[in-house]
Amino acid sequence: MKNYLSINDIDSLPKLVEEAKNLKKNPKANVALGANKTIGLLFFNNSLRTRLSTQKAATNLGLEVMVMNFGNEGWALEYEDGTIMNQGTSEHIKEAAQVVSQYCDIIGIRAFAGLTDKEKDKAEVVLNGFKEYASVPILNMESSVGHPLQGLADAITIDENKTKKRPKVVLSWAPHPKALPHAVANSFIEMMQLQDAEFVLTHPKGYELDPKITNGVTIENNQEKALENADFVSVKNWSSYANYGKVLNQDESWMMTKEKLGKAKFMHCLPVRRNVVVNDAVLDSEQSIVIQQANNRTYAAQIVLKKILENL
């Protein structure tokens, strides 16, 4: 693997999931692989799971880890070509990416969607800026458009919990007081299209995602109908894509409950707002597999880093 920018950088998802499950049994087996190599984890946004699980994964592979909160520890970056940089930005992505490549063998980037400028978010200026100018592989730790480490962790978790060859998996929108990015939902949908499952996407009208990503996906606006006989229900809020970055409604009736969930397993990428996105009864039940999902973030990151290291 050269870079890991999107779920679609995976050759065969089922094969990679299998390898991740093996590695989970013996996380230190490849500790020699990263010896004398360094990964830089650059955070332009907050992070708990990604921060700790990616560090853990890198350490399991013997990599040295340098963590940097780019926003308040470094310099404000410029992404436009040809700008006269006499305003707020101090350093161009061209230099920053090349410079960090001198110190790191792999660069991880977390840079969320700003949710104000759709075209800028779609262009993924931070992630793609590093990809274009860095001379080392880039790991997407959540960009404006995707969160492929989460998507891969979700695939591992579904695989570990499925009791039939072709489970029914539902991704359901849920209410939230703040405008959230589309990245997690996008990567979940892309991930589902790389494996054998019955996949249904459900959300209120107005919450349609990028049609390029949902192309070919079954969309059902009736949540109850979508959830029928589901084996896995993954819940997530996102803001409007058409009316970009707007919170159109916070319809409480879309909150996930024990009744709606039926016998399905409950998934969420976390952090999750209790009793807004999902109620306590679901999260505190044995049907919730969110902690297992969080644990699999380590092995998702580790298998991806392993593939990148093997390709160096």
Place this chain on the structure above:
Amino acid sequence: MKNYLSINDIDSLPKLVEEAKNLKKNPKANVALGANKTIGLLFFNNSLRTRLSTQKAATNLGLEVMVMNFGNEGWALEYEDGTIMNQGTSEHIKEAAQVVSQYCDIIGIRAFAGLTDKEKDKAEVVLNGFKEYASVPILNMESSVGHPLQGLADAITIDENKTKKRPKVVLSWAPHPKALPHAVANSFIEMMQLQDAEFVLTHPKGYELDPKITNGVTIENNQEKALENADFVSVKNWSSYANYGKVLNQDESWMMTKEKLGKAKFMHCLPVRRNVVVNDAVLDSEQSIVIQQANNRTYAAQIVLKKILENL
């Protein structure tokens, strides 16, 4: 040792002090003990000594260390049960503690008293939230009620400097311009009760600490009288407990001076405001053992982590 939440988690303080002193002679002797294990140090408040000494101690034991400033790098946590989380908090302690437990074998927590809500501070919501929901041992790196790593470092320092079997140790309040927590004083008092010494607590009226902690302790409001023939004088400011979190007075006459100190050794947990809490003449004299105290923070943390690791 399962957790280290309070000085009272220590079985035998004199024995632990002895072990810490041995380990100080050969800090790397147990470097294999933490191999392939990870400690997460979560800071909800500023830290210099605790941050560096706990990292150093963990590294001496071969642990991998992940440091996180939870407040500005992670998500605002909710601690109440049953809340509808549609306000400022993004993640519940239930998930956060379980999730961090997936990545770390031990979790260190620093979360100061807010000094506005006495009941909330006494409940130690952050520390106890992690204790309740984490599946790994918890290390208290200063909570609202106690600072047991400091208390243990103080015990080691007293032991190293005492010239008689049963020294006289005084804990004296001192003035300070800001309202400070009770944690350091509490742990010092608890620590003194676990060893053979003549212990006197002195403070102006109104600065009584939690009576549950000072139960059985000699309290003397006349500082001069309290200090008579002292072998060790530990100085610390704290705000009022009864009139919770208030600065009742900044009586300069309580500042520690060379005259008052007599022949005693001077102790302070640091940081210390010079010429407010204690004057330069004391700090710059050979009677001050504050730097040795700070050094012992490493060995206090290391002996505690060693006990926790041996119990894993």
Place this chain on the structure above:
Amino acid sequence: MKNYLSINDIDSLPKLVEEAKNLKKNPKANVALGANKTIGLLFFNNSLRTRLSTQKAATNLGLEVMVMNFGNEGWALEYEDGTIMNQGTSEHIKEAAQVVSQYCDIIGIRAFAGLTDKEKDKAEVVLNGFKEYASVPILNMESSVGHPLQGLADAITIDENKTKKRPKVVLSWAPHPKALPHAVANSFIEMMQLQDAEFVLTHPKGYELDPKITNGVTIENNQEKALENADFVSVKNWSSYANYGKVLNQDESWMMTKEKLGKAKFMHCLPVRRNVVVNDAVLDSEQSIVIQQANNRTYAAQIVLKKILENL
């Protein structure tokens, strides 16, 4: 080497450059040298290159690294002697420096000039405070007066690129919208005086640097004339020294361009504001060696740390 506070702490620059170039060929050759030792990197200001390259260098030498953003993670420090500390500062440099010395075998310090109080900046209160009170070696990671790791990296880069024994090297001022410190320019000038080269300093009138540093240096206010037949052109903005910390002009005609550069190599310490300090055509050409300069930051730090470690 005891400390590395200034370029002038180097015995023989040509010899050290030679050693750095050898170490660059085999960066892990001395990984045993730092074993069981710890470096603390204390940042009072933002940093990208210094942060990552110094960590990388330390790791190459087998050192444990503890990074701390002192400003927002620790306590506000007092530097004055005898102060009654009842205002904004919580800890005196006397304690802070001694305490950090308990946990670290080497301390790196980054503390920029404030550019408001010339005497205070010249006194280098932070760096010199640590030097005075720490009991371990101090590494200057850019102080108010100098940036000797940058200066050494520049020397390595010039050596790697020179095609004649005595190249002509020009340091040229360039415009910038904000007031910048003199540290990088100072160390470049000091570095040039330690080797055999034709060195010319060029800047508009009013931008004279500290005469103690430029003593004996050829200064030419006509940029075009200064640049004639240059082999290396290092560009940097700095604010006025006489009219301390002021931006006297932002004369665009001083921006470096392809025409002015001629056949010279272009150098800059980065971050650089494109099309303000230098235009895109220069930075994107093969004449720019700024990325190589940034890479050499690792080996500058590593050779200095090696010398310090060998002297421990």
